[in-house]
Amino acid sequence: MRLPLAEHRYGEHGVVLPPERSDSNDALGIDLDTRRQLYRSMREMRTFEKRAYDLFMKQLVKGTSHLSLGMEAIAAGFGAAMREDDYTFATYRGHAHTLARGVPMTPVLAELLGRANGLMGGKGGSMHLTSVEHGMMGSYAIIGAHLTIANGAAWSAQYRGSGQVAVCFFGDGTTNIGAFHEALNYAAVYRLPVVFVCENNLYMEYTSIRDITAVAHPAADRASAYGLESIVVDGNDADAVHLAALEALDRARSGLGPSLVEALTYRHGGHSRADPGKYRPTGEVDAWKAYDPLTIYRERLGRLGVSEAELDAMDATALALVDAATEGAIAGELPSPESAFTDVWADGGWSWRN
Amino acid sequence: MAQLSYRDAVARGIAQEMRRDERVVVVGEDIAGAGGVFKTTVGLLDEFGPKRVIDTPISEQAILGAATGAAMTGLRPVAEIMFSDFFAVCWDIVVNQIAKTRYMTAGQVTMPLVIKTGNGGGLRFGAQHSQSIENWAMAIPGLKVVTPSTAEDVIGLMAAAIRDDDPVIFCEHKGLYAAKGEVPDGEIVDTLGTARIRRPGHDATILALGMMVPRALAAAEDLATRGIDAEVIDVRSLVPLDTRTILDSVARTGRLFTVEENPQLLGWGAEIASLVADEAFWDLDGPVQRITTPHIPLPSADSLEDLVMPSAESVARTVEKALQS
Numbered sequence: 001m002r003l004p005l006a007e008h009r010y011g012e013h014g015v016v017l018p019p020e021r022s023d024s025n026d027a028l029g030i031d032l033d034t035r036r037q038l039y040r041s042m043r044e045m046r047t048f049e050k051r052a053y054d055l056f057m058k059q060l061v062k063g064t065s066h067l068s069l070g071m072e073a074i075a076a077g078f079g080a081a082m083r084e085d086d087y088t089f090a091t092y093r094g095h096a097h098t099l100a101r102g103v104p105m106t107p108v109l110a111e112l113l114g115r116a117n118g119l120m121g122g123k124g125g126s127m128h129l130t131s132v133e134h135g136m137m138g139s140y141a142i143i144g145a146h147l148t149i150a151n152g153a154a155w156s157a158q159y160r161g162s163g164q165v166a167v168c169f170f171g172d173g174t175t176n177i178g179a180f181h182e183a184l185n186y187a188a189v190y191r192l193p194v195v196f197v198c199e200n201n202l203y204m205e206y207t208s209i210r211d212i213t214a215v216a217h218p219a220a221d222r223a224s225a226y227g228l229e230s231i232v233v234d235g236n237d238a239d240a241v242h243l244a245a246l247e248a249l250d251r252a253r254s255g256l257g258p259s260l261v262e263a264l265t266y267r268h269g270g271h272s273r274a275d276p277g278k279y280r281p282t283g284e285v286d287a288w289k290a291y292d293p294l295t296i297y298r299e300r301l302g303r304l305g306v307s308e309a310e311l312d313a314m315d316a317t318a319l320a321l322v323d324a325a326t327e328g329a330i331a332g333e334l335p336s337p338e339s340a341f342t343d344v345w346a347d348g349g350w351s352w353r354n
Numbered sequence: 355m356a357q358l359s360y361r362d363a364v365a366r367g368i369a370q371e372m373r374r375d376e377r378v379v380v381v382g383e384d385i386a387g388a389g390g391v392f393k394t395t396v397g398l399l400d401e402f403g404p405k406r407v408i409d410t411p412i413s414e415q416a417i418l419g420a421a422t423g424a425a426m427t428g429l430r431p432v433a434e435i436m437f438s439d440f441f442a443v444c445w446d447i448v449v450n451q452i453a454k455t456r457y458m459t460a461g462q463v464t465m466p467l468v469i470k471t472g473n474g475g476g477l478r479f480g481a482q483h484s485q486s487i488e489n490w491a492m493a494i495p496g497l498k499v500v501t502p503s504t505a506e507d508v509i510g511l512m513a514a515a516i517r518d519d520d521p522v523i524f525c526e527h528k529g530l531y532a533a534k535g536e537v538p539d540g541e542i543v544d545t546l547g548t549a550r551i552r553r554p555g556h557d558a559t560i561l562a563l564g565m566m567v568p569r570a571l572a573a574a575e576d577l578a579t580r581g582i583d584a585e586v587i588d589v590r591s592l593v594p595l596d597t598r599t600i601l602d603s604v605a606r607t608g609r610l611f612t613v614e615e616n617p618q619l620l621g622w623g624a625e626i627a628s629l630v631a632d633e634a635f636w637d638l639d640g641p642v643q644r645i646t647t648p649h650i651p652l653p654s655a656d657s658l659e660d661l662v663m664p665s666a667e668s669v670a671r672t673v674e675k676a677l678q679s
């Protein structure tokens with residue numbers, strides 16, 4: 001029997017480094033306005049997530065929460081590529097994906113604080129952000145389930161001939177549950193308009209993905225089993241993600257079926273609020289923090305002629321939005337006690353007897 | 355005697371059994387190197403090594419399937435399902451395989467395995483990470499179901515579960531992990547199927563499980579200040595069930611209350627109410643009353659979650675009102 005923890009001590013597994021920094025993607029065919037939008041969107045996510053973290057520290061956010069710090073390029077790159085009526089299916093690590101669909105910050109933050117003005121009035125919480133009117137079809141906290149559910153939304157879109165695509169985000173660890181494999185085969189068989197996006201941040205919760213997965217690329221190396229192309233993109237490069245997103249969405253919309261995109265990235269912090277992320281080799285954390293999606297993108301925009309002053313102004317706007325959301329969330333009332341007893345049934349109530 | 359947290363008691367109980375029986379192995383997600391996401395398996399990897407303490411992929415069916423096969427062939431696995439809510443993704447292995455195999459094979463196969471799991475609410479984790487699933491498991495012939503409420507019971511019942519030749523679903527209450535209690539030194543081995551009277555009393559019997567036990571005890575203290583002397587029983591083991599202790603208590607007090615962290619429909623208290631109606635009807639001085647969560651999924655906001663879970667106040671209020679009427 002192979003025993004990874006006999007081969008190396010816990011936390012001393014092989015380091016996976018980010019790509020070399022280069023300016024080669026400057027030349028990708030993405031117009032400058034889209035690029036400004038990508039930067040703005042990533043900055044909003046970054047500032048929002050940092051604030052969410054601060055509010056935990058102040059005990060204003062209860063329970064748990066999973067941040068996308070360091071992983072913003074994937075949410076932003078896809079968000080900017082999706083049609084307004086496309087569907088997003090995200091995991092408990094879903095704040096950024098929710099913002100990417102244009103959901104305003106105040107209700108998202110208020111939901112984290114358990115307030116009445118939260119996106120779901122405090123009933124769902126950080127792990128279940130949902131805004132159907134924005135195509136944000138939910139954040140799912142049981143690993144694997146939402147891949148199968150995204151298939152259903154894609155099926156429905158296909159049935160209705162709406163041209164919508166379902167985009168489903170999940171982590172590297174998720175590729176080891178049966179539902180991942182069932183969902184991919186199912187989508188491939190029926191050629192569903194769905195895009196599966198594996199955010200490979202190299203870790204499940206506290207365990208290195210390499211120690212518990214048979215292949216090096218948890219998603220891409222499985223693609224061929226379902227007749228899909230093996231796609232790995234730089235998940236910290238918003239442009240690279242954006243182009244991969246456009247291609248996969250286009251493929252789905254034109255009836256060619258599903259794609260599986262593995263986006264390589266890293267989380268700056270731990271898995272969730274309780275986790276300092278100490279099991280990651282120092283060299284690895286530092287290298288990935290230096291390959292920060294915001295830093296590399298800001299530099300790119302600079303090279304392409306966007307002034308520091310304009311970038312600073314975008315940062316300031318993002319901060320103002322987050323500040324306003326913080327105020328709005330903190331000022332929110334506690335949910336009314338009656339609200340705990342609504343919405344079990346379609347008639348609005350909860351009663352099971354007369 | 356030493357103070358020990360409920361979470362450390364889990365590791366101590368498992369370690370105690372691993373020392374005496376090398377057939378005991380532990381598997382689950384993040385349980386080895388990280389010592390578990392709830393830190394209930396800290397120290398096991400260091401003491402027993404990577405051959406006996408194994409981190410797995412996120413593959414609950416494969417984890418429990420492997421534990422099943424290993425149990426069938428000479429090992430005594432302790433498998434962790436991190437949050438009890440995740441039983442839903444591997445329920446086939448639990449219900450159709452683990453629970454039924456001994457019976458279907460006319461006793462050829464023995465299934466000595468423990469599935470430990472973080473169970474229950476109160477941590478603001480929302481509807482998919484807060485459920486109390488004892489009643490799911492109780493419904494299946496072939497499964498034993500245990501939920502300790504103190505650190506000492508965690509050790510003793512874990513030992514009993516590991517030594518038992520039948521599969522045991524071992525529910526650890528997440529809301530109790532940080533709670534500390536006095537624990538004797540040395541080996542502790544308890545008995546499945548035994549309840550404990552935590553507070554003797556004459557006026558009413560209050561049955562509770564897991565995190566509801568400290569709440570029921572607090573309610574009893576409160577009631578005592580108003581002249582009501584309630585007996586609090588920690589049920590501990592739902593299958594097998596210590597009906598003797600429960601029925602004897604009802605015979606003494608004449609009133610029965612259950613404090614359950616699950617919705618009313620098919621909660622464990624319903625079975626006890628039915629049993630008491632069958633076997634102790636003439637002992638009762640009034641209706642059995644069940645204090646449960648409402649028929650809703652658990653909300654995540656702290657104010658709402660607190661509202662819908664039984665509390666010391668709601669228990670005391672219900673008991674007092676019932677006894678006065």
Ligand SMILES: Cc1ncc(C[n+]2csc(CCOP(=O)(O)OP(=O)(O)O)c2C)c(N)n1
Pocket residue numbers: 093141142143144170171172173174175199201203204205271383412414436440443
């Ligand atoms: C069925 C199931 N098993 C286990 C968990 C606990 N869990 C929550 S997140 C997580 C790690 C997921 O890792 P990955 O898919 O890589 O996503 P990431 O958190 O890194 O974004 C685990 C094991 C769960 N929520 N559901």
Ligand SMILES: [Mg+2]
Pocket residue numbers: 171172173199200201202203204
């Ligand atoms: Mg991951």
